[in-house]
Amino acid sequence: MKTEKREVEERMTHFETVLRREGVKLTHQRMEIFREVARTGDHPDAEQVFQRVRKHLPTVSLDTVYRTLWLLNDLGLVTTLGSSRERTRFDANLSSHHHFVCEQCGFTRDFYSTELDKIQLPDSVDSLGEIEATHVEVRGVCRNCVENQKPKTQS
Amino acid sequence: MKTEKREVEERMTHFETVLRREGVKLTHQRMEIFREVARTGDHPDAEQVFQRVRKHLPTVSLDTVYRTLWLLNDLGLVTTLGSSRERTRFDANLSSHHHFVCEQCGFTRDFYSTELDKIQLPDSVDSLGEIEATHVEVRGVCRNCVENQKPKTQS
């Protein structure tokens, strides 16, 4: 649940370095918000971060928490579980498969792999609970988005 | 993008079987909503399903789409990408790791595995775009939830 003290300190140092490098102001709020995510292993959502930060910083507002979390995400200091900024998506493919998801446009494609289907999970996972499904999520940038970002060679 | 005709038909048959078995009414709306998810490989969200179903069934309402998709999910006829009914969750752990997620309470725990870190993806994935990260998502029911569901031996 809790991240090791040493590790949290390292993350804080890295956080400060990146903010300075990017010329982004190192505010009290940003420190506390990042520290809160850095020190827990339970992957809180914005509301949970807000509630926890509030204990140390009673005047912080929820919209600052949102803005800060996305900023940290853009700076590569945090990531999101599941594909970010997306609504729930549904899948009628019940056979064992895996996903490639484009970070930019949300394009998603199934892929199959008998190799991946037989992955052995470490024992530590079994002790967490009963396993129902295992699948691989590949994040990247789809061909289309890669194309559209390339500087045009001619215009 | 499109699922094979034969496969769609199989899914429809299974859909009907399950609905009958569960004593759930087989309405026109439910058929069209399920068919729409069954026939595409792009994992639409509720709004997209709504827009597509509307073409065949102009009177369908968005709330029916939501109700139906969650019903189908509960019946095991569809699944969701990412953990269902959850808000975006943030993670400050930048080292390579994987997740166990409890389907019932959302409890999430990181785990590590050098084995998993070296998974070879099939070539077909490379052709989809540029890969940035690969990680394994294990879904299951955590110990706590398993406990709480067990019929009490004494009361």
Added chain:
DNA sequence: TTTAATGCAAAAGATTTGCAACATG
């Protein structure tokens, strides 16, 4: 000081719910 960041309040967006009308089994 200068400019970016915050907090507030309000807007926008997404999802859910109560209920009368309706369709299915």
Added chain:
DNA sequence: CATGTTGCAAATCTTTTGCATTAAA
């Protein structure tokens, strides 16, 4: 025909935005 399901409208919940004030560099 009885009951579950739908569509509508309204409610609720979540996330974002505009703007005056405040604080960091």
